[in-house]
Amino acid sequence: MKLCILFSGGKDSTYAAYLAKKHNHKLACLISIISENKDSFMFHTPSIELAKIQAAAMNLPIILQKTKGEKEIELKDLEKAIKIAKQKYKIQGIVTGAVASVYQASRIQKICDKLKLECFNPLWQKDQNEILEDLIKNKFNIIITQVAAYPLDKSWLGRKIDNTFIKEIKILSEKYKINPAGEGGEFESLVLNCPLFKRKLNIINKKIYGEGNSWKMEVDVE
């Protein structure tokens, strides 16, 4: 089946794409929603440049759809992008990295249903620690680019998701009830390399800003 990935550049959507490919589906294109609303419940907003570079590393076309990020308008913008993917790349289904958010999953299901497309959520209801372990097992190189929950601080920016990270985040998730996979927006991630990439991405520049338990690292990659 020709599938399109709702792609944020982070670990979940990239892993979902990897699983689609592993199940012998053809990855036809990516869609990234570039939202002006940084607090969107629907989309983890990647930078346009990063998403383009990641798509190029996977040798896949990408549809970049801008949205103001207002609650129901952003869904219309998503629908518009999916329609383009259907028309241009003849996709038969959508793949998402949804894990636990029924808000996100049900809205995408409704759009797919309206456009007569299959909707695949391969990480749906999966244990968050297990996702992190799978990513390491499958040689994903992922770094943390944003934190937004106590007790995570500036020192977590740029950290690689590895076994030490899993150990530490597990302890913090038990103590402070934060989601170990960042599902609640506790942290955001960026995939620098994975089995889908033809070449790994290198960070050439970074800018860190924030305060307290809310920090962001903007990176340039090549």
Added chain:
Amino acid sequence: MILLVNICKEIFHELEFVRPIKDILMSRGIKFKIVHYKELKKIDIDNAKRIIICGTSIKDNNFLKNMKSFSWITGCNKPILGICGGMQIIGMSFRNTHLEKKKQIGMYGVDFEKEFFGLQGRVEVYELHSRYIIPNLKDFEIFAVKQCPQAIKHKTMPYYGVLFHPEVRNKTIIEEFCRL
């Protein structure tokens, strides 16, 4: 051993509709076996203590074209829980059950008039279906309705069905079923 019957046409959908139920069983240390309905053998049913017929994607109604593959249900007499498509299969295995079209996607508040696997009163459930059944009331009792029957039980056999997906927000249904 619990037999998980997979009804997905697309193998990739198993990760969404079968794996979450497998994970619930695994985390409780319950033994299970997953078999696709087209590959189901008599020995699989004989060896099972209980059977869960899992759901599938909203676009996938392929299983309804293969109802002959489920002819074992009426004579099984072991506890069976049908989820979404699985509930449709259980209902359609009995005469005078009608299949109707209706889409429900997302969270819905469902009122359980009688206790159903520990659920009673208003319960939030996750729906994802394009069809539902109106079971014959000679054979089935309805426990909850929200625009259409949401939870049923056979009157004389240990067969249960839920139209919603308990693996998302109502895992206790699966746990309670495993304790039967």
